Amino acid sequence: MNFTLTEEQEMIRQAARDFAHTELLPGVIERDETQQFPSEQVKKMGELGFMGMMVDPEYGGSGLDTLSYVLTMEELSKVDASSSVIVSVNNSLVCWGLETFGSEEQKEKYLKKLASGEIIGAFCLSEPEAGSDATSQKTTAIDKGDHYVLNGTKNWITNGSSASVYLVIAQTHIEKGYKGINALIVEKGMPGFEIGPKENKLGIRGSDTHSLIFNDVKIPKENRIGGDGFGFKFAMKTLAGGRIGIAAQALGIAAGAYELAKNYSKERRAFGTEISNHQAIAFKLADMHTQIEAARYLVYKAAWDKDQDNDYDISGAMAKLYASQVAMETTVEAVQIFGGNGFVKEYHVERMMRDAKITQIYEGTSEIQKIVISRSILKK
Numbered sequence: 397m398n399f400t401l402t403e404e405q406e407m408i409r410q411a412a413r414d415f416a417h418t419e420l421l422p423g424v425i426e427r428d429e430t431q432q433f434p435s436e437q438v439k440k441m442g443e444l445g446f447m448g449m450m451v452d453p454e455y456g457g458s459g460l461d462t463l464s465y466v467l468t469m470e471e472l473s474k475v476d477a478s479s480s481v482i483v484s485v486n487n488s489l490v491c492w493g494l495e496t497f498g499s500e501e502q503k504e505k506y507l508k509k510l511a512s513g514e515i516i517g518a519f520c521l522s523e524p525e526a527g528s529d530a531t532s533q534k535t536t537a538i539d540k541g542d543h544y545v546l547n548g549t550k551n552w553i554t555n556g557s558s559a560s561v562y563l564v565i566a567q568t569h570i571e572k573g574y575k576g577i578n579a580l581i582v583e584k585g586m587p588g589f590e591i592g593p594k595e596n597k598l599g600i601r602g603s604d605t606h607s608l609i610f611n612d613v614k615i616p617k618e619n620r621i622g623g624d625g626f627g628f629k630f631a632m633k634t635l636a637g638g639r640i641g642i643a644a645q646a647l648g649i650a651a652g653a654y655e656l657a658k659n660y661s662k663e664r665r666a667f668g669t670e671i672s673n674h675q676a677i678a679f680k681l682a683d684m685h686t687q688i689e690a691a692r693y694l695v696y697k698a699a700w701d702k703d704q705d706n707d708y709d710i711s712g713a714m715a716k717l718y719a720s721q722v723a724m725e726t727t728v729e730a731v732q733i734f735g736g737n738g739f740v741k742e743y744h745v746e747r748m749m750r751d752a753k754i755t756q757i758y759e760g761t762s763e764i765q766k767i768v769i770s771r772s773i774l775k776k
């Protein structure tokens with residue numbers, strides 16, 4: 397067993413840390429307040445190679461391993477989880493899905509621009525009546541010979557208005573259930589494709605979340621990913637890897653809040669001493685540190701499993717389940733350590749507490765992760 401990062405992984409982590417502090421930290425409170433998408437920051441992350449980290453350089457990516465990606469996600473999320481979710485969706489869902497299952501033409505036409513950060517993508521599975529139960533797709537893609545006609549509504553789509561390319565899951569053969577589902581590449585501006593208003597959210601308010609409406613949108617057949625009926629499998633395989641990115645996001649939020657709380661506790665004084673000298677506070681920090689370290693090893697192990705071509709369904713689900721719980725608990729305790737200052741915006745931890753909550757909901761709720769884990773352990 398080797399817990400040492402390679403020199404390259406250390407360099408990438410440092411680059412992400414520097415970027416987070418110099419480029420994401422300034423304005424993070426204002427972007428949260430006004431729900432402003434971090435366009436300039438995303439452009440710079442594209443230039444640094446953060447938008448297609450695991451993609452082969454042949455298709456415009458950085459050609460790195462999953463662990464490097466996870467280290468980057470952790471560092472970005474320590475400072476700005478709104479920016480890191482944009483990175484996560486583009487890397488683990490859109491780019492990975494296209495590189496692994498897309499045709500050569502699709503990779504040439506879409507992946508190169510997505511991986512280099514020239515454009516960003518969105519992954520569109522959830523619907524008003526199909527969230528956890530993703531098999532209940534009501535969006536239809538009717539086969540018309542050389543094209544599909546797409547109709548329906550998608551909900552809660554990250555990068556909803558800022559994306560240029562959308563991977564949309566839709567039902568083609570209703571009688572076949574989930575085996576009749578397809579994944580289609582939809583371009584912004586295709587006639588009949590409308591973007592709904594921006595959601596007003598509790599957390600990750602800098603990321604843009606929208607519903608998408610499709611009214612008789614004509615999608616060429618060559619935009620289908622994989623064979624006919626592959627769409628559900630495509631979505632599940634892609635989300636299994638996506639969970640590792642969200643687990644890393646949760647880990648970063650927890651670690652960021654912990655670092656702020658630890659530093660604050662060594663400065664803030666009460667009853668004649670720094671509050672870190674009160675055992676009630678020191679023990680909170682001990683619990684936070686221990687839980688974050690445990691979450692970190694689950695997240696790194698899931699990334700390592702993916703890099704080794706091991707099955708990562710269960711390790712990814714465990715990493716997301718645990719890291720998101722640690723993110724929630726750590727940020728609540730961080731607010732407590734900051735006292736009244738924790739309740740106001742300028743100290744960051746209240747935003748982190750709001751941001752942490754989504755990690756227990758998207759890319760499979762905690763309850764769904766428990767279904768994945770329990771099914772896997774019981775079948776053995």
Ligand SMILES: Cc1cc2nc3c(=O)[nH]c(=O)nc-3n(C[C@H](O)[C@H](O)[C@H](O)COP(=O)(O)OP(=O)(O)OC[C@H]3O[C@@H](n4cnc5c(N)ncnc54)[C@H](O)[C@@H]3O)c2cc1C
Pocket residue numbers: 485518519520521522526527528529551552553554555597600605754757758759760761762763764
């Ligand atoms: C900010 C944000 C961004 C998002 N981004 C995207 C995106 O980019 N693309 C996308 O496709 N989706 C996205 N989503 C949607 C997200 O993935 C879903 O909200 C999530 O999967 C849960 O679905 P739901 O909201 O319909 O909840 P429901 O499925 O209605 O679940 C409600 C509650 O019931 C529980 N529950 C449901 N079924 C079971 C069961 N069998 N056993 C036990 N408990 C169960 C759930 O865990 C949850 O607690 C996003 C959501 C948000 C809020």
